[in-house]
Amino acid sequence: MDRLNGAPRLILVTDLDCTLVDHDDPENADMLRFNALWEAHYRHDSLLVYCTGRSYLSYLSLRKKKPLLTPDIAITSVGCKIVYGGESTVSDDDWEARLGDMWNRDIVLEETSKFPDLKLQQEKSQEQHKVSFSVDREPALEIMEILPGILLERGVDVKLVYSNDFAFDVLPKGAGKGGALTYLLEKFEVEGKLTSKILVCGDSGNDIELFEIPQAYGVMVSNSHNDLLQWREENAVDNPKIILASERCGAGMIEALQRFDLGPSISPRDVLDTQNFNVEIMDPAHEVVRFYLLYEKWRCGEVERPENYLQHLKSLSSPLGILEHPSGVEKPIHEWIDEMENLHGDEREIQFLIWLDQVSSSHVTSESWLVKFDKHELSEGKVRSCSTRVLLSFQGEQQKLTWMHIHQTWLDDSSSDDQDKWIF
Numbered sequence: 001m002d003r004l005n006g007a008p009r010l011i012l013v014t015d016l017d018c019t020l021v022d023h024d025d026p027e028n029a030d031m032l033r034f035n036a037l038w039e040a041h042y043r044h045d046s047l048l049v050y051c052t053g054r055s056y057l058s059y060l061s062l063r064k065k066k067p068l069l070t071p072d073i074a075i076t077s078v079g080c081k082i083v084y085g086g087e088s089t090v091s092d093d094d095w096e097a098r099l100g101d102m103w104n105r106d107i108v109l110e111e112t113s114k115f116p117d118l119k120l121q122q123e124k125s126q127e128q129h130k131v132s133f134s135v136d137r138e139p140a141l142e143i144m145e146i147l148p149g150i151l152l153e154r155g156v157d158v159k160l161v162y163s164n165d166f167a168f169d170v171l172p173k174g175a176g177k178g179g180a181l182t183y184l185l186e187k188f189e190v191e192g193k194l195t196s197k198i199l200v201c202g203d204s205g206n207d208i209e210l211f212e213i214p215q216a217y218g219v220m221v222s223n224s225h226n227d228l229l230q231w232r233e234e235n236a237v238d239n240p241k242i243i244l245a246s247e248r249c250g251a252g253m254i255e256a257l258q259r260f261d262l263g264p265s266i267s268p269r270d271v272l273d274t275q276n277f278n279v280e281i282m283d284p285a286h287e288v289v290r291f292y293l294l295y296e297k298w299r300c301g302e303v304e305r306p307e308n309y310l311q312h313l314k315s316l317s318s319p320l321g322i323l324e325h326p327s328g329v330e331k332p333i334h335e336w337i338d339e340m341e342n343l344h345g346d347e348r349e350i351q352f353l354i355w356l357d358q359v360s361s362s363h364v365t366s367e368s369w370l371v372k373f374d375k376h377e378l379s380e381g382k383v384r385s386c387s388t389r390v391l392l393s394f395q396g397e398q399q400k401l402t403w404m405h406i407h408q409t410w411l412d413d414s415s416s417d418d419q420d421k422w423i424f
C-alpha cells in the first residue's frame with residue numbers, strides 16, 4: 001500500500017455483515033466505537049481490509065447505508081475481487097486473471113441448472129467469478145458432494161462455499177476469502193510490507209478460510225453462526241490464536257485487540273471526558289476525533305454542565321484561530337463556538353452522529369501538524385460530508401494541542417440551503 005512507507009503495525013481484516021456491521025443495531029453503536037478507535041489510534045500506520053461475501057455493487061450499497069470507514073483494501077465477492085484505495089479505487093487485474101484459469105461461468109450455469117434446489121440469487125449478487133444461489137442446508141450438502149466432480153469433467157475447477165444456512169457460492173478453485181487474503185499477504189511480503197500482527201474477524205462459514213491462515217490471529221464474534229462455531233469445535237478449540245469473543249460484532253473485534261494485545265483497545269467514545277475535557281493522549285489524530293465527539297455530545301444535549309462546556313471548548317482553540325465554513329464564510333473559531341449555544345440538544349430527538357474517516361496528519365513545523373480527514377454528519381436521516389483540514393499547534397507550557405485553523409469543503413452533493421446547523 002502506497003499510503004504507508006513501511007510495513008503496517010497491524011493488518012485488520014474483517015467480514016462486514018454480522019461482524020463489523022450489526023444489522024440488529026440501528027444505532028450502529030459498536031461500529032462507531034470501532035471507527036473512533038481506528039481513526040484515533042490505528043489509521044496512520046495500520047491497514048484496514050474489508051473481506052465480504054457481497055458482490056462489489058452490493059458492498060457499495062452497504063457503504064451508503066452504514067457509517068463504514070473507507071478501507072485500504074476491499075476484498076469482495078467471497079474473495080473474487082480485490083479493490084485497493086479509498087475514493088479512487090483500483091482493481092487487482094492480476095488476481096482476476098489468475099481466477100480465470102479453469103473457470104467458465106456458462107458451464108457453471110448450465111450444470112447447476114440441473115439442480116432444482118439451487119435458486120439463483122439476484123443479479124446484483126452475481127459476478128464474473130462468482131455464481132451465487134440460495135439453498136437449504138440438506139440439499140446443499142448433497143450437491144457439494146457431487147457438483148465439483150461434474151464440473152471438473154467439463155474442465156471447470158471450483159470451490160463451493162456455504163454460509164448462513166442459505167448462501168451457496170460457486171467460485172474458481174483459487175478464490176474464497178482465504179485465497180484472496182493469502183495472495184495479498186504474499187504480495188505484501190514481496191514488497192517488504194508484511195507484519196506479524198494480522199487479525200481476522202468473522203461470523204460465518206465463508207469466513208472459515210480466514211481462520212485457516214496460520215500467521216493470523218482470529219476472532220469469531222459472539223453472535224457467530226453455527227457453521228463457524230462447529231468448525232471451531234472441530235478444528236480450533238485449542239488454538240490460542242483463535243478466540244470466540246464474549247461480545248458481539250464490533251465490540252467483539254475491539255475485545256480481540258485487547259485479548260491479543262495488538263494495540264490500543266479503548267475507544268475514544270468510551271472515555272470521553274465531557275466534564276473537564278482532560279486528555280491523556282497528545283496526538284493529532286486522537287485530538288480531532290475527540291473534538292468531534294465533544295461537538296456531537298453538545299448537539300445531542302448529552303453534556304452535564306452545559307454552562308461551562310462552551311468555555312471549555314473555546315480553550316481548545318486559539319483566540320486568533322479562524323474557521324473557514326464550507327459555505328465560504330470565515331470567522332474566528334470562538335465566534336462559531338458562541339453560535340453553538342442555540343444548538344445545544346437540538347438533535348436530541350433524532351439520530352445525530354458524527355464520524356471521521358481517513359484521518360491523516362503531517363508535520364508542518366516541529367511543533368505543528370496539518371490534519372486531514374473527511375467528516376460525516378448524520379442528521380434527520382441525511383448524511384452530509386466535508387473534507388476538512390485542521391492546523392494544530394503544540395503548546396509546550398500547557399502540554400496541549402491548540403486548534404489554529406480549520407478549513408472545510410463540501411464533499412459530493414453535501415451542500416444544502418440549510419447550512420446554519422453545520423458549524424464544525
Ligand SMILES: [Mg+2]
Nearest residue numbers: 015017018203
Ligand atoms: Mg458475515
